[in-house]
Amino acid sequence: MDILLNILNWFSQNILQKPAFFVGLIVLIGYSLLKKPWHDVFAGFVKATVGYMILDVAAGGLVSTFRPILTALNYKFNIGAAVIDPYFGLTAANEKIASEFPEFIGIATSALLIGFFVNVLLVALRKITKVRTLFITGHIMVQQAATITLMVLLIPSVQKSPLMATLTIGVLCGLYWAVSSNLTVEPTQRLTNNGGFAIGHQQQFAIWFTDKIAPKLGKKEQNLDNIKLPTFLNIFHDTIVASATLMLIFFGVILFILGPDILSNSKVITSGNLYIPAKQSFFMFVIQTAFTFSVYLFILMQGVRMFVSELTNAFQGISNKLLPGSFPAVDVAASFGFGSPNAVLFGFVSGLIGQLITIVLLITFKSPILIITGFVPVFFDNAAIAVFADKRGGWKAALILSFISGIIQVSVGAIAVGLLSLSGGYHGNIDLAVPWVPFAYIFKHFEIFGYILVCLLFLLIPQLQYRRAKNKEAYYLGNSNN
Template sequence: MDILMIILNWFSQNILQKPAFFVGLIVLLGYILLKKPWHDVYAGFIKATVGYMILDVGSAGLVNTFRPILVALNYKFKIGAAVIDPYFGLTAANAKVESDFPSFVGAAATALLIGFFVNIALVALRKITKIRTLFITGHIMVQQAATITLMLLVLIPTFGKSSVLGTALIGILCGLYWAVSSNMTVEATQRLTNGGGFAIGHQQQFAIWFTDKVAPKLGKKEDNLDDLKLPGFLNIFHDTVVASATLMVFFFGAILLLLGPDVMAMKELTINGSVVAIANPFDPAKQNFYMYVVQTAFTFSVYIFILMQGVRMFVGELTNAFQGISNKLLPGSFPAVDVAASYGFGSAAAPLFGFVVGLIGQLITIVLLIVFKNPVLIITGFVPVFFDNAAIAVYADKRGGWKAAVTLSFISGVLQVALGAVAVSLLGLASYGGYHGNIDFDIPWVPFAYIFKYGGYIGYAIVALFLLAIPQIQFARAKDKEAYYRGEVQ
């Protein structure tokens, strides 16, 4: 038993929580099952792993460019608030569990493993469960397992009495959410990618499903962002690099000028008694401040480009290799991958467009929180405002054009802040400085949280049954049942 736990812990820490190697391993296994020559197996493993690492570099660069600016805003204007960001949320959730539920420290990691095997079982029993997707974005699973662990411990008072039973129930619920929510994105993603052979396993699966259904009612797909007629010289903004760099000069420029060179030159800031390091601080001895502003803005564009290159490299290998797993081990299954994989299939302008419109929605809602003196103030986090709203814009533009992209990205921004504030208050996270913040952890997880609070274990059962019912409803509504399992758009 001890040997098995050692093996499982090693797999969790070195493979499952390292999505680049997890994706590489899946490609390796898939090509072996397809009986590819050894050199093709090796090359596929390398390209998939390195491609995902490139995507990680792009994602991390975007986050690390934006987060220090949020910290500086917090410092200069003495804003004591919670940041809606899954990394801040992960830290806050772990800190609260360690403080209030010490017997559950490490429970999220165990729940992650349980949830992963629950997901496998649900796909293996697809003829009964109607689930076709395997969630393989391990770093996202870590964040979500921590937040779900916190919700159940805080909102169901008797939940923390047995760490063994509690951890098992947390894992089961995680597995249900990963399997069901990613399954909801199959048709939308197949439509977007023209049969790309993958689904989304990230932080906005419910939002993608909703977007795919509602967008056609909000606009015409023919009026999409790529065909949007811009006057004269503005046509240069159809180029993603030009558009992102130019927009970020204005966006970051306004914020950095507001903060000033003195704040941005500080290597460390003390906020609420905690010392926070500033990555790449401004050095007045080596650079003009205005050039620093331009460089920071252009850096955003650089990381967008890097992210896109990583997506192109690993998605093709994963899609091809997963046919081996789908044919031999989990017939009819789809890999559920990072949402950034979808960006290369929609309008090139959509990710940036969704980011800007979602940010406007967030900022308006933050101002309203201040005006109405809400006890919890929310600070924008980069991951939700970019990745959620970029994805929503990509899928909305495909189905309902730019009007749908504007409407749904803006609504998402509003909900991220408004329901983020509700969640921070409900879970007692104000003093811990963060909440998960992604759109799926506003809807459906904030409503789920209230069901846990008022329903206890019955509430847990209601949520679990609700999740299990979703693929059954999807299957029942499918006109061609066999096409449903193949993920064909009907």
């Protein structure tokens, strides 16, 4: 028994929680099942793993460039606020568990493993459950497991036993990962022209809602690619030029507000890519910081193209041999290369404006909880919403929905900080605002009955999806016409 536990623990820590190797392993298994030559199997494993590592480097660079700005703003204006960012949220949740529920430290990792196997089981029983997606974004699972743990611990009866807590949290995580990613199958197939994958990240419910509501808010023909610009503005159809210029304006204003004294203070800027080296011109530093954003965005796109291509091809082996009719649910950044190149930036700006307006309203109405925007929600959530919205309802839908997302992220994030009594931050991504904050209230007020109710809701959702499908057989193929 100890040997099995050690194997599972090794798998959880070294594979499941390391998405690059997890994706590489899936590609290796998939190509092996397709009986590819060993050298093709090896090459596919390398390209998928390295491609995901490239994506990780780019995503990490984007975050590390932006996050120190939050620290500097907090220092300059003496803001005591919670940051809506999954990494801040992960830290806040772990600290809360350690201080108030010390006997439950570490159960999120075990719950994560249980949740993954629950997801596999739901896909294996797809004819009954109607679930088609396997959530394989390991680092996201780690973040969500911690926050969901804190929410489930609002139920008094769950607090009586670490074993019961681990099982209840694991089952709930598995249901969420399977069901929420299942909602994105049709929207993602529409976006990617049947690309063979779904989204497994932090905004699956939002993507499903966007796909449904966007056609009512605008016309898909009026998308960002078809916007007619004055001749001199046509340069902004180039993603590199558009992103560099936009970030030069955005970061330039903020960095000049902060000033060189703060940005050269090693006691303030202790991490990230924002510290000004000695003797460098502040003006040139601002330009370099802005252009760095474009560099990481370009790198991210390259990584996406590498691993998505290998994963979708290799997953045919798993889909045909092990889990027929299944789709891999991958990082939302995989969708960025299939929509309008400028939709990513459009969503980022629209969502950021929505967030900033809501933060101003919190200050104006003297909210006891103040929120600071975090880069991960404002970029990844709102960029994804804009990409999917632009595909279905054009630029108007992209503008409206990413703006509303920004409002929800801040306002519901403030509610979550109060509900969970967190210090320093909350998860912040749109799915962890809606539906998870309402779920937390259900757990708090209806306790174990509320938990059962939420589990039943998750099981019901794919049944409703299947029932509404025009072609029942095509449902398992992810046919975007359903």
